[in-house]
Amino acid sequence: SQQGEEDPQALSIQEGENATMNCSYKTSINNLQWYRQNSGRGLVHLILIRSNEREKHSGRLRVTLDTSKKSSSLLITASRAADTASYFCAPEDAGGTSYGKLTFGQGTILTVHP
Amino acid sequence: EPEVTQTPSHQVTQMGQEVILRCVPISNHLYFYWYRQILGQKVEFLVSFYNNEISEKSEIFDDQFSVERPDGSNFTLKIRSTKLEDSAMYFCASRSWVSSYEQYFGPGTRLTVT
Numbered sequence: 001s002q003q004g005e006e007d008p009q010a011l012s013i014q015e016g017e018n019a020t021m022n023c024s025y026k027t028s029i030n031n032l033q034w035y036r037q038n039s040g041r042g043l044v045h046l047i048l049i050r051s052n053e054r055e056k057h058s059g060r061l062r063v064t065l066d067t068s069k070k071s072s073s074l075l076i077t078a079s080r081a082a083d084t085a086s087y088f089c090a091p092e093d094a095g096g097t098s099y100g101k102l103t104f105g106q107g108t109i110l111t112v113h114p
Numbered sequence: 115e116p117e118v119t120q121t122p123s124h125q126v127t128q129m130g131q132e133v134i135l136r137c138v139p140i141s142n143h144l145y146f147y148w149y150r151q152i153l154g155q156k157v158e159f160l161v162s163f164y165n166n167e168i169s170e171k172s173e174i175f176d177d178q179f180s181v182e183r184p185d186g187s188n189f190t191l192k193i194r195s196t197k198l199e200d201s202a203m204y205f206c207a208s209r210s211w212v213s214s215y216e217q218y219f220g221p222g223t224r225l226t227v228t
Contacts, residue, residue: 030215031215033215033216037157040203040222040224041222042118042205042219042220042221042222043157043205043207043217043219045216045217045218045219048215048216088157092215099145099162099164099169100145100147100162100209100215100217101147101159101162101170102149102159102217103159104156104157104158105156106156107156
């Protein structure tokens with residue numbers, strides 16, 4: 001399976017501001033997932049967007065997918081200090097037989113200052 | 115809400131010793147995974163397990179590693195003869211079925227090899 005590349009590597013914002021992070025990938029996908037990891041802890045699944053979807057919302061999260069540009073973005077609105085974490089995208093290859101193997105990049109480290 | 119659990123939370127062992135890391139996946143899930151994260155590095159896939167056999171493994175998962183689902187609830191990772199470079203956080207994850215792509219991660223076991 002392919003690895004997504006997150007950008008920026010680090011993002012520092014004030015509480016209440018919006019945070020946008022981006023993910024690029026290389027080959028066609030079935031879906032793309034976003035995960036969060038708080039320092040030293042397990043990953044938490046945030047949202048999945050399928051290749052035939054362009055936008056998806058979940059609470060304060062908004063994910064977009066542009067398959068023509070092979071990119072996705074994750075927007076967190078009205079950020080809170082508790083959103084401080086690393087965020088990862090995980091594209092799932094189209095037509096693959098990877099049994100769901102996820103390949104993670106370095107992620108975006110988000111710091112939300114109170 | 116069901117969750118993946120892992121024991122122990124921290125394991126210290128001497129180089130050359132065998133360790134077994136234990137995971138209890140979510141009960142109706144069918145796909146199981148181990149990942150590891152060396153301090154300061156990205157989360158790396160080790161192995162996936164489905165229908166009582168390994169479905170995919172990474173280059174990291176050499177002959178020193180093995181997985182087992184001994185009793186229908188536990189999912190274990192065994193490292194036969196630990197090396198210093200095996201020191202890492204080990205995460206277990208599970209996924210419900212073929213069309214549900216989200217993976218649910220456990221909190222991890224920190225393995226320290228001295």
